[in-house]
Amino acid sequence: MNDLFMDFLTSLLPEYQMQIVLYGNGPMLLLIICFLVHLCILIGSPATISLKRWLPVIYTTPFFLLFVFLMTKDHRLLYSAAVTDGRSPLDPLFLLLTVLFVAGYILLSVLILIVSWFRTRELKRKKILLSLLLSLFALFSWFVLVTSLLQMKDVTSRNAMILYFVGYLFWGIALRHLIGKHDLMPDYRKLFHILFQSAPNAILLLDKKGVIREMNPKAKQWFEGIPRRDILSHFQFDDQQNLGDRLALFCQGKEHEAQREVRIYNPSRGYMDLIMGIDLIEGNGEELFVIHLTDATSLKETERRLLESERSYKYLAHHDSLTDLYNRTGLQVQLEQKIEIRELFALVLIDLDHFKPINDTYGHFVGDLYLKHIAHMLTRHAQPGDLIGRIGGDEFVLVISCMDPRIDVNTMVHERLSLLKKHAFNHEGIDIPITFSAGVGLFPKDASDITTLLKIADEAMYRVKRASKMGM
Template sequence: MNEISLDFLTILLPSYLFFYMAVSLYARNKKRLLNRVASLLMLTLLFYFMGEYVKTALFPQIERELVLYWNGPMLLLTISSSVQLSVLVAGLNCQRVKRLVILVYAAPLLSHLAMLLIYSPKELYHSKADGSSPLHPILLLFAVSYVAVYLLSSVAISFLAWLTAKQVRRKKLLMNLILSWLLLFVWILFVTSLLFLQAATSEAAMALYFTGALLWVVNLRSLVSKYDFLPRYRDLFHNLFQSAPTAIVLLDMHGNQKEMNPRAKELFGEAANTNSPIRVTQCLFFDDHASLAERWEEYQTKREAGMNWEMSLRVQNHDPLNLIVSMELIDGTDAEEGLLILHLTDITSLKETQRRLIESENSYRHLAYHDPLTGLSNRMAIQEQVRGKIAAGERFSLVLIDLDNFKSVNDTFGHLIGDQYLQHIASKLKQNAKPGDILGRLGGDEFVLLIPYRRSEKQVYLDVKERFDSIAASPFYVRQTMIPVSFSAGISVHPDHASDMTTLLIKADEAMYRVKRSGKNAIAVHANGVR
């Protein structure tokens, strides 16, 4: 899973749920203390998750400050409000309990403040290379202790209320709350144990904490729909459609669009404003060009709890967009079949940047291994090719080519014409290349040709001569002046003459200079005469 998807699933999505649950709870009955406390619990979870997102994705350089001065207090407020929530659900509203609730909030916050006064921030939070917890052992023990004690207190309070409850509906609600608290406590204890035993890194542990919190919220949402303890689904998510920064579309279980938020309407453009509703699943395509509508039956068979893909959005009169599409299933209630939430994140600009980076990398790679004037392989590329052939035990011939009288071309016509002359030679060499040949320019007027070994050195010689005769028949013209093409070439054979690149070049160079001394415009095989 790529980094964008992980941040979304573990941080942003839970934050949206907490935000809309908090808003809906408060708006439904803001005069009721139970609603206000539940709203506070959701808001503190929201602030904690958003603090984690800021710490990991936006400003990692202030990680220590965010953990100590923001995330820590938010976590303590969350567990404190969970205790008060259990007290209110249990119906314990006497004055003594109210004073005890104040102490429940004050104790962990004051303890945290004391730790900040006694120890320096660097002592309390220090990142470790071995992946263990960055928290000071005392601070970690303090945090784990409060979380454990408060969660178990919530369980105990709910259990006592369950024992005294008489209504079956209330008993079911309290039992589900007890199981929810217990599972959350066991999960936190399990992940913390992994952290203490160094069986998981801090990053992995945080991802596991996020996963447990998300599952806990999903379970709480199930209680909402079954027992009407919190607002209904549509009221809960109403504000999400108006303010979420990502595009969100609600679908029924058949893939039909039910609702679309403003950001989604921006993505779909004019198609979203037509009288007839668009089929969203027919506008989203996978890399293999199959639409989400075509894969719908496959999804229905799997019935996975959550999926995400990279897809393209294709709408008439609009350029295609690259999206990360996340699909979450909302289980149905007695009255509803269920809903699917599509989160669409536009990553078109990121993909374009990625494409340009790949093109730049390919361009740099090409420049690193090719001669910029002729486009032929450069010395580095030829050396790698030769090493590969030698390592494979391949038998081949190395032809070192030096142009005759190239200096006079530069002196007579100038370096610009000299460059064009080199390009002309490179073009003719490429035209006469055969399958299996490797052609390169070592520098200046020196070229090199690697060819598979023929049946004998004589056959190698005849093969090379045939190519050069063809090239020599195509002279270079400049300002109606003909410049003949003339080569001096030396040939060495692997492994007959040498077993390494350097010695092969030396042998070919010796043969080529015998040609130069004998009148030029000829070919010589190492240890043989000029031909």
Template sequence: MNEISLDFLTILLPSYMFFYMAISVYARNKARLLNRVASLLMLSLLFYFMGEYIKTALFPQFERQIVLFWNAPMLLVTISHLVYLSMLVGGIRKSIIRKTVVWVYAAPLLSLMLMLLRFGPHHLYQPRVDGLSPLNPLMLVLAVFFVGSYILLSIIILLAAWATTQHRKRKQMLARLLFSLFLLFVWILVVTLLLTLAYITSSISIALYFSGTLLWVISLRALISKYDFLPSYRDLFHTLFKSAPTAIFLLDMQGSVREMNPRAERLFGSPANGIERLQIAASLYYEDGTSLKDRWSDLPAKQVNAINWEMKLKVPGQEGLDMIVSMENIEGAEEGLIILHLTDITSLKATERQLVESERNYRHLAYHDPLTGLFNRAAVHEHVNRKIADGEQFALILVDLDNFKSVNDTHGHLIGDDYLKHIAALMELHAGAGDVIGRIGGDEFVLLMPLHSVDEKQVYQEARERLFPLTDAPFCYKEMLIPVSFSAGVSLHASHASDLTALLRKADEAMYAVKRSGKNAIFLYDPGGTNLVKAEANDK
């Protein structure tokens, strides 16, 4: 892996993660100071990482200036944000925070400024090629001191809050935050020790610092999202529960309803026997007709997080509704509870069914002859090309009706249309397994017949069994029988041709040979042109 790829994975990619997490934490509750400080902490890490990337990949000639005037202040601001965040989470009084937080930010930044004024940038930072730290030992001690002491200070603040709180959920949150901070503190000390002893290079140490910090920030965001830092969130949740546009049920582990919101009440009305007797699981049905209640015991220990189904809701006296059903466990509840969400998609499913039916109709029109219902020319061509691509052996039989023009001229086009429908129905009736039948012109039909043998007599016999019954069933019109006569030409894939155009041309040649020889017969294409005629109708 080259340096640019390593920089992307260890610096630039985590920067995008920090930006996403900063925005999401801020958007969660921007009115609260805790969320704003947590968001600023992640943004300062983002700017620090971006400085490292710019220094390493884009402008290495300005490495010293970027490190001393950008990266170092961003790192010091980050750990100052950490102490401020710990004060807020730890519940320290606002008056104490206001008096001390200014010095929390000022102390490291003033120390850096004084060192720059006293020693100058060139003395504090010297780019090295031997893999050791480019920082002056005094500068390195300053960085390690403030990073280590501020992380340790944050741990002490949170540890004191953990020891004094009586709230179980808050105690659990503080314990997890303490553990993550302690791991970050140990990680930084270990990496710094390895760097000091020259076991790792400066670039590797940066990657290790970044990876450890990224994991800690991810855990911090998870804690802020999972735990209720602020009591007002309970009121907010209650308001959302009542005003939610979807039906929400609170179930116990047996599937009985403990609570439901107004939208859910509108689905069921006011249960006559009380909400505790309402069995929502018995009203939801899968496609196979079984209810959620029937399968309730099959759910693995009710670990139902991220489960989503499309189900049918059947309420007595109402029409069935299509629903999206989602279920999830409530974590941290004193007793096992499940949230069930029902989203009404009845209108969407109706629209979906209409679209599917419309698509089916459009596809049928695109590939079928509107008069006879047989495949049209495009569909026949598609079937032929697919069979050729699959290497199948088949016969292409081109069928042209004899004297069809006289039927139209004598009886009219409407009767001619009925005559064509009669022919199509007969061809479908006598078709074999795997046959494809299509109408490709006014009175021209195509039959694709699978070949079980390339023997010409066998081919003729199979074609004869499919086509000659047409002549035994004349079309009846006003007690008048109109006889059926046809001329058919046969070409074989791949004996006669290996592409569609050649197959059609050779079948056409055989068919016109029938026309010239008296009609009402089947000709098999003969490459020698000496013996095209294979059978006539009176050979039956």
């Protein structure tokens, strides 16, 4: 169970560690130790009845200090994600106060139970208080042990946090067993029921057959409108495995990840991205699955938007915004890949003739449409493995893969480019012909690098252009 719980804590999305610690684990830890004192006051009643009026102070003091820290200090100073060498990523003062509150509240709980044990005359109650006192001593000893290991740098701060929570987890299980064993007053059961009902996460209790026995209000809210028998079928995992099979593997010890990302769909609420944890406990003589779900929809949506922005940025960085062809940078990346695998190719540099008169006669808007038409024609007649790009205002590049060295490259290029001349650009019934000059550079025959290859193709293109003007 330790391994499962550690996996659950350490496998949370690493890019959100600061938010999880400052807004999740930190407040939850403070809430646990406040509940600890509260429970000891209730269990020690009536000897501790006078301490009930201090409960507001006990609850508000740590949370007030946490609020002050969050409001007065930059979050990156409170939790430095850059610290990975074993030291605590928390601000030293923030860490000190947290440790003092945890240790102080555990000691306060111990003192409350000791006072209650001395003042109680009932033998059964003394036995209960002594059992609780021993469990708290064990918890405090665990806290001191982990803190000592942390100070001696035998464990990292991250592992220490996991060990603290493991201690609280087992103490909570022992406390639950003690309450069931000694049949404490219904008020205590009611308190645990309140904790279950008010939990901010969705919790489902299932039997070994996968039948849902109980759900807390948050779970009922998330699955509202779905029949209880159909809820498990709404769990969607990336590996397409259903929840029933996953629970069976968990029982067999083959499901090593106790925490997974899952998506559920509720017709009335839409899709929700969740972090799902699984535990197996024993209650009333039978084993029950505890499935707890944490809403990560906003975090996953932010992650998706960031990934989409990154893809969009990469696309814009490598493509021409007018024609959607590769730009100079994009072509260079693609050509470097071809050169790396020593693929034979011909680089054709195409320079449009008379493009300026088109802009002057018809306007830049029509000029842009003319360029897009040429890009469309080049793309339409491209073959697998070809690359097409626009590297200047009226300059295009066509990269033709020629794996067979016996092929006459110049003849192949001529045939490919002649298709452009057959598809004039039509604007409002007027055909605007496509005229151009082109030069070819071969890899690796003419050059073995991109810069030289472009230079050779450029020189060949200008020779064609000059010859065309002299022919006129």
